Amino acid sequence: MDLDFWWLLVIPLIFGLGWMAARFDLKHLLAEGAHLPRSYFRGLNFLLSEQHDKAIDAFIEIAKLDPETTELHFALGNLFRRRGETERAIRVHQNLLNRTDLPVVERDHALYELGQDFLKAGLFDRAEAAFELLVTGTYASEAQRSLLTIYGIQKDWRRAIAIAERLEALGVQPCRKQIAQFYCELAEEALQRKQIDEARSELERSLVADPANPRAIILRGEVEFGLGNLTSAIDEWTQIEKENAIYLPLVAEKLMRAHEKLGRAEQGSRLLIDYLERHASHDLLDIAYPHIAAQQGIEAAHTLARAQMQKAPNLAGMIRLLDAQLATATDVRRSEFELMRTLLVQRTKNLPRYICRDCGFRARLFYWQCPGCRGWETYAPCRTEPMSNS
Numbered sequence: 001m002d003l004d005f006w007w008l009l010v011i012p013l014i015f016g017l018g019w020m021a022a023r024f025d026l027k028h029l030l031a032e033g034a035h036l037p038r039s040y041f042r043g044l045n046f047l048l049s050e051q052h053d054k055a056i057d058a059f060i061e062i063a064k065l066d067p068e069t070t071e072l073h074f075a076l077g078n079l080f081r082r083r084g085e086t087e088r089a090i091r092v093h094q095n096l097l098n099r100t101d102l103p104v105v106e107r108d109h110a111l112y113e114l115g116q117d118f119l120k121a122g123l124f125d126r127a128e129a130a131f132e133l134l135v136t137g138t139y140a141s142e143a144q145r146s147l148l149t150i151y152g153i154q155k156d157w158r159r160a161i162a163i164a165e166r167l168e169a170l171g172v173q174p175c176r177k178q179i180a181q182f183y184c185e186l187a188e189e190a191l192q193r194k195q196i197d198e199a200r201s202e203l204e205r206s207l208v209a210d211p212a213n214p215r216a217i218i219l220r221g222e223v224e225f226g227l228g229n230l231t232s233a234i235d236e237w238t239q240i241e242k243e244n245a246i247y248l249p250l251v252a253e254k255l256m257r258a259h260e261k262l263g264r265a266e267q268g269s270r271l272l273i274d275y276l277e278r279h280a281s282h283d284l285l286d287i288a289y290p291h292i293a294a295q296q297g298i299e300a301a302h303t304l305a306r307a308q309m310q311k312a313p314n315l316a317g318m319i320r321l322l323d324a325q326l327a328t329a330t331d332v333r334r335s336e337f338e339l340m341r342t343l344l345v346q347r348t349k350n351l352p353r354y355i356c357r358d359c360g361f362r363a364r365l366f367y368w369q370c371p372g373c374r375g376w377e378t379y380a381p382c383r384t385e386p387m388s389n390s
């Protein structure tokens, strides 16, 4: 075949397949060009004319003739998977696996890629079976990570813990935070079944894995609160300031509720003022403001709101300041303030709140696990207003 015609076929393929180009040794390909089988060009033609099935058949034919083409198969299989064509990806990788002459490393690679195909297709049992065969070898760590993903999706927390502990022990990746979160998930399940002792045990295990885990501390407080042990609940929740004060907005309302039940609402509001002085944030102020206004008077709440606005102005803070002005405004000013307030409330109503620091997923509710990237503790427990300057 003419070398010029070669270029016409190879260059569009390299550009068209993106990342595949990086793995494809063009010089090697050109050097060996004269010996390439006709199936290769047939495969390229099929690929370029979007006839993927026929292209795969042609490439499989090459694979039988020349074992060195396995890289092309891996590239094609991955390309199909990335496009969501998982059936085609599975077919490519299964055909590789069916070959008896494949070296062990290539076989493990094919098995790992096949597991990824099944995972992408949502066939978790088959993906799990593939990854479980990769206990040793080059792909063992990656296979364990994928198993962790599968058990997380299936909420099989016990097996997720076993895998995470293995990864941690092997030094593959730190998993203490994840393990602590898995135990918290088990504790929440136990609480739903009203199995309090079991929930307590899971929370203890969570805190062994990650002694400052805020979720476990918050849940321990909830267990005590549910049992009517209000002082113990307060003791748990007040630990948050020491362990990780950024999570105070998640316990402020709970602390206030426990104090109110004990008939100590005034003491509770003073605790919130202390927190605001030491760890001021808009989220904490949002929760504390009505309680402080009720217990310490509107002027005390207003002073805190004004101080927070001076530190970090935002639209929600502006609404609070307008509320304070409205409380003492004359009739003429009142209508102006109400108009401003209405506009601001409309403007801020649909602002996203929590933002995942790993993938940027925005959520109105706080999550311990991001619904977007499935990362754990990737949300800071404070909301942001992307349209403001804060």
Ligand SMILES: [Zn+2]
Residues within 6 Å of the ligand: 356, 357, 358, 359, 360, 361, 370, 371, 372, 373, 374, 375, 378
């Ligand atoms: Zn995320």
